[in-house]
Amino acid sequence: MTNEIQSIFNRIAPVYDQLNDWLSLGQHRIWKEMAVKWSAAKSGDTALDLCCGSGDLALRLARRVGTTGQVYGVDFSPNLLETAQERSKKQYPQPVIAWVEADVLNLPFDDNQFDAATMGYGLRNVKDISRSLQELYRVLKPGAKAAILDFHRPSNLQLRGFQQWYLDNFVVPIADNLGLKEEYAYISPSLDRFPIGKKQVELAYEVGFGTATHYPIANGMMGVLVVKKNE
Numbered sequence: 001m002t003n004e005i006q007s008i009f010n011r012i013a014p015v016y017d018q019l020n021d022w023l024s025l026g027q028h029r030i031w032k033e034m035a036v037k038w039s040a041a042k043s044g045d046t047a048l049d050l051c052c053g054s055g056d057l058a059l060r061l062a063r064r065v066g067t068t069g070q071v072y073g074v075d076f077s078p079n080l081l082e083t084a085q086e087r088s089k090k091q092y093p094q095p096v097i098a099w100v101e102a103d104v105l106n107l108p109f110d111d112n113q114f115d116a117a118t119m120g121y122g123l124r125n126v127k128d129i130s131r132s133l134q135e136l137y138r139v140l141k142p143g144a145k146a147a148i149l150d151f152h153r154p155s156n157l158q159l160r161g162f163q164q165w166y167l168d169n170f171v172v173p174i175a176d177n178l179g180l181k182e183e184y185a186y187i188s189p190s191l192d193r194f195p196i197g198k199k200q201v202e203l204a205y206e207v208g209f210g211t212a213t214h215y216p217i218a219n220g221m222m223g224v225l226v227v228k229k230n231e
Contacts, residue, residue, distance in 0.1 A: 022072035051120065053080050
């Protein structure tokens with residue numbers, strides 16, 4: 001499954017941001033900014049962005065931590081990392097970001113290395129959510145926070161119906177026009193598999209986080225899980 005998802009994201013890379021715009025009704029930038037705020041990253045911090053995609057959250061983190069800080073953007077798609085690197089080269093001043101090709105289930109970092117972390121639209125696609133949260137817990141410093149943003153199935157049946165209609169009638173046909181229908185058809189089943197907010201909180205506590213809160217946004221079609229490692 002991992003290789004299959006990896007190849008999907010490699011193929012999506014050139015239009016990744018465009019598709020995120022369509023998927024989120026143009027709102028994903030606002031939600032990403034919220035996630036960065038909830039991560040509590042500050043000037044001089046060493047921050048981590050998991051499943052960094054084309055670099056949106058990593059670049060936002062870099063603005064937060066400033067020139068005295070350092071950001072690591074991690075993704076398993078070399079094509080997306082290349083896109084992210086190209087984007088960061090166009091920024092002024094040049095952000096301090098290390099782009100790392102790695103699996104979020106087996107991070108190439110030391111224990112207690114990061115002051116803050118984010119993850120956008122990645123947790124839903126990992127093979128083992130508990131293992132991913134465990135690795136995040138391991139690499140965060142005591143007292144550090146992480147904010148995990150993702151799409152969800154809303155509990156309200158009408159909203160769930162709207163979301164499915166939107167995916168079927170808007171997102172998938174657009175992806176089809178770009179020759180990416182197969183790639184975006186996986187979104188619906190991935191939403192069905194993804195644990196609801198309450199379950200995400202339980203999983204975070206199970207791996208050791210001291211506090212975990214799930215904030216539903218966009219009428220529950222989106223959510224941010226905010227976790228903190230005990231001091």
